[in-house]
Amino acid sequence: MELLKKLTAATGISGREEGIRSLIIKEMKPLVDDLKTDVMGNIIGHCKGKGKKRLVLAAHMDEIGLIVNHVDDKGFLRIIPIGGIDPRTLMAQKVVVHGKKELYGVIGSKPKHVLTDEEMKKALKVEDYYVDLGLPVEKVKKLVEIGDAVTWHRDFTEVGDCYVSKAFDDRIGVYVMLEALKKINGKALPVETYAVATVQEEVGVRGAETSTIGLNPDIGIAIDITLAVDVPGSADHQQITRLGEGAAIKIMDGNSISNPRLVDHMKAVAKKKKIKFQMEILPRGGTDAGALQRAGGSAAVTAISIPTRYGHSSVEMIHKMDVKACIDLLVAYILEAGSKDYILK
Ligand SMILES: [Zn+2]
Structure with a gap:
């Protein structure tokens, strides 16, 4: 909670992420085997794994x-x-x-x-x-x-069962990634695992594009917010996701269509571990998943999305239980990555 507060209080609009970058470096460094930054400001953490496959996680540090x-x-x-x-x-x-x-x-x-x-x-x-x-x-x-x-200029606030802040997009994704790294720390990982905090997502997925070129992932998981339009005035079929209904597994958005085998695997992991989940189709807008899929060759991608009301406003709202579900799902998946083949035949 303290970390989430600090991550949302830090500032960093696209291209000027220096305020948030130093905090993420400090938090990520003890959790990875090695860490580097590139000229655009992406932070690339690496945790060694046994297999040859490469899993790349991406959460963007910039805010609108x-x-x-x-x-x-x-x-x-x-x-x-x-x-x-x-x-x-x-x-x-x-x-x-x-x-x-x-x-x-x-x-x-x-x-x-x-x-x-x-x-x-x-x-x-x-x-x-x-x-x-x-x-x-x-x-x-x-x-x-x-x-x-x-x-x-807005403070992080607890509101009922939820949190409200100016920049959950995508500091909550960074938080989920860091918390997952804490939980897998010291465990034997099945594949080479990279945790990337990307820059300039909000102006067109630019940081993920360049960082993915060098990493050439086989599997890419973006961790980002998605819309929860479970509010007055919207019909059931327009809600995209609902607050408190669990981690959202992305089927598609405006920039990527998830690999169906990876989506099935992610669902199976959630069911096995009894993690609450919902499926997400975001009609407009993209995430780093698009770059993970195509910038380094071709990769199987999806996203673990945190349902968020009032996205792109100063009062973005997320549910405490969804945050936990997203962390649990990411951890469970990382520990199983590479066990299934996602090549489409
Ligand atoms: Zn975002």
Whole structure:
């Protein structure tokens, strides 16, 4: 729990992951036989195994956010999105601007009272918002420059049986991977196992693409969030996954179709170990599974997905029991990897 809190409190939008990277290196190093980083900032941990096959796990460390693209002559910052930001989620947010030092700010927009009827009808775009640091322009210009990152200012909170945070996408995936490494530590692994914390997933699976080229996996498992749309207003067939119903095993998403034999194996492992699971089909959006499947030749892939309500917002919500199920499933699978053949004939 403390680790999950720390992982979500750390910051790192795509391409500027330095805040989260150092924490993951520190946590992963004692759990692997060797660890390296590459020029893009991916962290590649390696645990030796007996067999020749290579299993690559990937969870992305970057989070969605904003970047400063203009400082105006009154000291307000204009911003553009990094990753899939829904403009509706920006209204009235508190943020941190990562300038020469960390600065708190708020996202502002024109108040309703002064909008024309025409303006009232229009949906706001990201460009319509700005960041207000509450500082005079001279000070802002000294502390902030174009390209500085902006992240949500939100604390990790326990809400009922759930946790809420700004960046479960995908710090919860990193957490599941690290907790699984802790549980397999000291055990004999059946195959060469790599744990990769990737960068730049939110802008198009870029870090996983380059790290996978060198690793050439036979089996790839992404660990990432998926949507739980089990909320008012959505029909049963639109829910994708449901909170509290267990680890989600990916059948497909917008970027990969899972290997059916691997999916069957994963389901069998879950059943044998009595781990609650559900099946996931995500109609739009992809994960590192796409890169694991194709960037290093061809690999059998799937993902263990953590059901998440309000994905890509500052109040992403996950269920405690699902987190446990995901860790248990990943551990059980790693200890059985290589026991089945996934070649499609
Ligand atoms: Zn993600």
